[in-house]
Amino acid sequence: xxxxxxxxxxxxxxxxxxxxxxxxxxxxxxxxxxxxxxxxxxxxxxxxxxxxxxxxxxxxxxxxxxxxxxxxxxxxxxxxxxxxxxxxxxxxxxxxxxxxxxxxxxxxxxxxxxxxxxxxxxxxxxxxxxxxxxxxxxxxxxxxxxxxxxxxxxxxxx
Amino acid sequence: xxxxxxxxxxxxxxxxxxxxxxxxxxxxxxxxxxxxxxxxxxxxxxxxxxxxxxxxxxxxxxxxxxxxxxxxxxxxxxxxxxxxxxxxxxxxxxxxx
Ligand code: FES
Numbered sequence: 051x052x053x054x055x056x057x058x059x060x061x062x063x064x065x066x067x068x069x070x071x072x073x074x075x076x077x078x079x080x081x082x083x084x085x086x087x088x089x090x091x092x093x094x095x096x097x098x099x100x101x102x103x104x105x106x107x108x109x110x111x112x113x114x115x116x117x118x119x120x121x122x123x124x125x126x127x128x129x130x131x132x133x134x135x136x137x138x139x140x141x142x143x144x145x146x147x148x149x150x151x152x153x154x155x156x157x158x159x160x161x162x163x164x165x166x167x168x169x170x171x172x173x174x175x176x177x178x179x180x181x182x183x184x185x186x187x188x189x190x191x192x193x194x195x196x197x198x199x200x201x202x203x204x205x206x207x208x
Numbered sequence: 209x210x211x212x213x214x215x216x217x218x219x220x221x222x223x224x225x226x227x228x229x230x231x232x233x234x235x236x237x238x239x240x241x242x243x244x245x246x247x248x249x250x251x252x253x254x255x256x257x258x259x260x261x262x263x264x265x266x267x268x269x270x271x272x273x274x275x276x277x278x279x280x281x282x283x284x285x286x287x288x289x290x291x292x293x294x295x296x297x298x299x300x301x302x303x304x305x
Contacts, residue, residue: 179255180224190223192255 055089055124062087063095071102077113081120090121126161126168128206131185132194134158134171137178146182146199147171153203167206210243211287214262214269216251225276226259232280233261240284254305262300263287271300 056062066087070079080099084091091114100110114120132138132147151157154169161168177183180192186202194202215221215230230246237244251258257273261283272283272295279295286293297303 177220177223177255180220180258183223190219192220192223 056087058088058092058094060094060098063092063098067095067098067102076103077105077110078117081114081117085120089124093122126165128166128187129168129170130202130206131170131172131175132158133173133175133177133181133183135174135178137174138182141181143182143194146194146196149196149199150203153200154207162207167203210245211237212245212247212264214247214249214264216258216260217248218251220255221251221258221260224255224258224274228277229259229261229275229280232277233284236280236284240288242284242288252300252305254303257297257303260300267299269300271297271303273297 063084066083067080070076070083073079077099080102081091084095084099096110096114097107099105100107103110130150132150133143134147147158150169154162154167156162156167156169158169158171172185175183175185175190177190177192182194184191184194184199184202186206191198191202213233215226215233217226217230230248233244233246251260254260254273257271259275260271260273261275262269262271272279272293275283275295283293283295285291286296
């Protein structure tokens with residue numbers, strides 16, 4: 051699932067904001083639309099959203115930072131999320147996280163220097179019964195073990 | 209008469225390989241010349257048994273699980289010859305969920 055995003059552009063950003071500004075609960079809708087277009091929510095867009103919705107910057111910033119799915123900068127081409135919540139920890143998830151970090155050469159929460167893979171923590175995918183769990187570009191994977199993890203990492207690096 | 213089997217297609221089942229199992233069933237049945245009807249259904253919420261393969265019989269559905277792709281040939285053997293199988297769980301309705 052490689053998506054091509056447009057580079058940040060103020061005019062385009064303003065268009066996107068204007069398109070959704072009259073909706074109920076427009077803040078989240080606009081943040082999603084910005085991220086869908088640019089792959090992240092550019093910092094310059096925050097005051098623009100605030101102005102369009104007659105909110106303070108702090109309010110928009112608060113919403114933006116509350117939801118961890120909103121990005122401050124573009125992700126790598128693939129996003130691999132490893133579950134760090136209780137059931138997955140109990141099922142050996144920590145060792146798999148360490149293995150993924152070693153294989154990719156980055157720590158959780160960062161992107162490889164070649165910008166291919168972003169490795170992120172996630173807190174419960176609802177797959178506790180088949181823990182440890184992961185998600186690669188929106189695809190769920192349960193009963194993760196070393197072999198399946200290695201396959202996922204290899205797939206993400208392609 | 210074609211054999212009817214049920215394989216869940218919900219996210220929790222697909223996450224542990226239900227799609228691969230359904231495809232393997234399709235392929236293996238074709239190789240053997242067995243008529244098979246695979247119904248992609250909702251899961252029964254027993255995720256620890258997924259991929260769960262349920263086979264329709266006159267006595268109701270018989271469950272096997274968790275089934276891996278590699279288990280498919282032996283599973284079809286057991287069904288064809290009516291012999292025991294390690295993954296056989298009995299009547300689905302009687303599994304304590
Ligand atoms: S704790 Fe990992 S899926 Fe629930």
